[in-house]
Amino acid sequence: MDVFDALADPLRRELLTQLSCGPARVVDLADAHPVSRPAISRHLRVLSEAGLVEADELGRERHYRLRTEPLAEVRSFVTGLMRQPRLPEHTLDALATEVRRTTRDRRRAAAAEDTA
Amino acid sequence: MDVFDALADPLRRELLTQLSCGPARVVDLADAHPVSRPAISRHLRVLSEAGLVEADELGRERHYRLRTEPLAEVRSFVTGLMRQPRLPEHTLDALATEVRRTTRDRRRAAAAEDTA
DNA sequence: CAGATTGGTAACCATTCGGTTACGTTTCCT
DNA sequence: AGGAAACGTAACCGAATGGTTACCAATCTG
Incomplete structure (x- = not known):
């Protein structure tokens, strides 16, 4: 996915802002927004494909962190x-x-x- | 329309790049891209609503120019x-x-x- | 081990988007 | 005056978007 495309969605921008304060789990990101967790998951996928986000797998958790290069x-x-x-x-x-x-x-x- | 949304489309970005070289008419912008003129018109409308573009009406022509504030x-x-x-x-x-x-x-x- | 937690994916649905063609209006040119 | 040029808008259409619920796998934890 394109970086500009990834930034086009306001919720995705909020996720990035949130991640700019440090890594976070999917549930934490979901709790902070009025959408379902699968929706967050998909937004994270888009951000990931744009290279704006990367996940560290820790047991059953995934810690997403911001990637600013793109x-x-x-x-x-x-x-x-x-x-x-x-x-x-x-x-x-x-x-x-x-x-x-x-x-x-x-x-x-x-x-x-x-x-x- | 949102600025981020306006920048999400690659064709719109090309239009902005083109306009960064100076004002241009709709036909000129259309000739430079493989889409119909009405499509260009609508993209310009989106860019205009985002404040990224403004038009000077000169007779039957409209000269669009870049607006960088947004x-x-x-x-x-x-x-x-x-x-x-x-x-x-x-x-x-x-x-x-x-x-x-x-x-x-x-x-x-x-x-x-x-x-x- | 049983149950709860975390998180991805699939299926479905309404809405939006981007493109096209057709048409109308205004302005210029001969 | 009459035709061509420039441009916006409307109507239509297929593809993409974003959200939801349901489901499944993997991992803690009591």
């Missing part, structure tokens, strides 16, 4: 988006008027490309 | 998760001890892996 992808994606549009204030205004001014040019260029 | 929430959530597991060493040791105490024989494979 978050790097999210982080880099977000920072990538946030860095680009950092243009000076007037640039956007200029761009808007530029767009309006060159609409016809663009149109002509598109037509030319079409014939090509 | 990404702050994602960023803070991720950094929050990445910062937490930096627990003092002895905390993990204590946990390992606890584990050893409540189970029969358990090596510190987990502890070793943690330090690794």
Whole structure:
């Protein structure tokens, strides 16, 4: 499962937050949320497939713990988006008027490309 | 729509990446992807509801541009998760001890892996 | 050993999602 | 004026999602 997909569900995000305080058993995680234990189990499976969580098997218990490595992808994606549009204030205004001014040019260029 | 939800779809992420290079029209965005234009329109609606995108109406065209403010929430959530597991060493040791105490024989494979 | 605890999986169901086609509206261009 | 272009929306559909109950295996514990 994809990391972004794994983070999309609010309950899964809560589970991660909870696990960020330390490892926890499935029952403990389930007790903290208003859903059944099997539901928690499946969410943990999704998180596990995304690499966001790993389990230590201790007897009949499984201690899940957070794994932060996959978050790097999210982080880099977000920072990538946030860095680009950092243009000076007037640039956007200029761009808007530029767009309006060159609409016809663009149109002509598109037509030319079409014939090509 | 939720920001995390908006980022969950790979096509939407591509749209955002594309918009990070500057505003674009719907047709331009659609031409760059193997889905129909109405599909793009709906994705843009989702992104818009998440605040990740805004449109300037220029005649019959709509120029969508990236909006990075909502990404702050994602960023803070991720950094929050990445910062937490930096627990003092002895905390993990204590946990390992606890584990050893409540189970029969358990090596510190987990502890070793943690330090690794 | 008997029973309780932990936790995964299967089967089922309602809802959501993402894609498509069809259609309507507004704006531009000849 | 009339056709083309840009774009949103509605209707429809198959696939995926998330929740529940029921069930099973494995592990403590009295």
